[in-house]
Amino acid sequence: MNRKEHVLNAVLLSIGLGYIINPTGDLETFRTVVAVSVPVVLGALFPDVDTAFGKHRKTLHNLPVLALFYVFPMVFGNLYYVWIGVLTHYALDMLGSKRGLALFYPYETEFGAPFGVPVTSQLATVVTVVVTVVELALATILVYNQLIVHTAAVAVGLR
Helix, strand or coil: CCHHHHHHHHHHHHHHHHHHHCCCCCHHHHHHHHHHHHHHHHHHHHHHHHHCCCCCCCCCCCHHHHHHHHHHHHHHCCCCCHHHHHHHHHHHHHHHECCCECCCCCCCCCECCCCCECCCCCCHHHHHHHHHHHHHHHHHHHHHHHHHHHHHHHHCCCC
16 A cells, blocks of 8 residues: 555544544543554554665565564553554555565565555555454454453452
């Protein structure tokens, strides 16, 4: 996908995540949307930095880079949610386009879905929105299940 589709995905995902995390619909929800959106959008744009150096969809489109962004906040205490942007960038590139990603770079084998549209397709925005809806559904399930686990743990005195 192109930059426009990655930004659209990240913005829609951030708004949805803000409401999933804090569904009250008040100022706190808005603050959550902003807190999530800045790092998610930055993370969604980061993998395409490899167009300036290295090999596009290889150098920064792989699992070690995702792992780095996932672990970074645990070590340094900042850049929370950037890994979500990186992950959704990968998902959109794998599911929404014809070409795959070299997930295990420097091994050049690319992995992708057997469907997708060319980056220049008029359907790119539709595919982006569909991928975003699926991502939000998965996020809802994960957050809801975590809430159930936490609530159950509190109920039995484990937390």
